Amino acid sequence: MGQKPQIPAPSVERLCRYERCLAKATRAGLSRISSQELAAFCGVTPEQVRKDLSHFGSFGRRGVGYDASKLREELRRILGLERKRRIAIVGIGNLGTALAGYAGFEARGFEVAGLYDNNPARVGHLVQGMRVRHIDQLASDNQREKIDIAVLAVPESAAQAAASRVVAAGIRGILNFAPTRLEVPDHVVVRDVDMTAELECLSFWVTQAEKQ
Amino acid sequence: MGQKPQIPAPSVERLCRYERCLAKATRAGLSRISSQELAAFCGVTPEQVRKDLSHFGSFGRRGVGYDASKLREELRRILGLERKRRIAIVGIGNLGTALAGYAGFEARGFEVAGLYDNNPARVGHLVQGMRVRHIDQLASDNQREKIDIAVLAVPESAAQAAASRVVAAGIRGILNFAPTRLEVPDHVVVRDVDMTAELECLSFWVTQAEKQ
């Protein structure tokens, strides 16, 4: 990541929550919303909402509040969701198959653009209505129509190799489900989702709570 | 959570990483390890390693370093992993099925103790070699043999109801895959894994990086 990320990462994570809550609120017919209300909705404080937004501009009207749908649009723009983001799922085992069929992605404006695997036994099969392609095709597919994010759902032992191919294909974002710290060049952004580590942390806090 | 968590949450997340790296290191035959080495392994700084450990005691020898396998034992104890933790998977759709078959859980010392669903069409079926039970059985199953953590893999619309049943069954930890903020009593610990939110954050950082 070139320059220092002047935007605090926790702030960005909350922006996603705000966007989601706003979607819910507008669907419920609410058109104007205050930082107070939005905060209550998301389980944070009103000043936090305002501070988070202030990193990007000022979107409300003093004494009034925010236009819910307009604020939502702003947030989607800030998050880079003004256009549909295309994702590729790499590794079509148990988890990859489940992710390929996860309705939540489509529902929230992501497009599952392709399924990839390096196992010839899987390539060509239909999974969740899509044909699995060989990972060798990733680079040319990305060139034809840009893929924004690769979701890595491969076993730990294959993770680094798969990541390198994703990077070589010119993809700039990786959501990594393997419990491995990936080595990637600076211009590629990785986020790790380590389910076992989550269980372990949970185990800690549960243990902690048991000692009241 | 009753008292203030004097232990910083980021610290706990790193402890999991340390434990994992130590497992790898000992498997590779390393018996003594310095904070320097462990840190390099995990991608953090040596002082961070030492500070994190210092919250729980002192496990090294000055001028020498740490006994890798002994430190690993300590970490497992701290994380509450000295005994095998039993997990229940609630919601046996695409994702739940994938999680039920995820080898990583067993490999890291968790035991998948039961699969639960509230859909009668699924109950009784064999999934990944285990029979799916009705969620009504969760409470009595938990009484017979304690379940430490419930993994919620139900759709958003069912999440709160499922969480309430999990809590009513007396389970104290929830790993929540639904994109919903769950309402639970204080003594229950929840961790959220929101895959769509992860994609959205990634989208932000990728966009950010594109503006170089």
Next chain:
DNA sequence: CTGTGTGAATCAATTCACAGCT
């Protein structure tokens, strides 16, 4: 008078720097 936007103050986490054991 209401509710935003923001510098100032507080609180938390990380990094520094060094004393003390081996």
Next chain:
DNA sequence: AGCTGTGAATTGATTCACACAG
């Protein structure tokens, strides 16, 4: 000398408090 453990300093994030706009 080498490396841990830990207060002190620093950096970063959150909360406070108030000026300002409608």
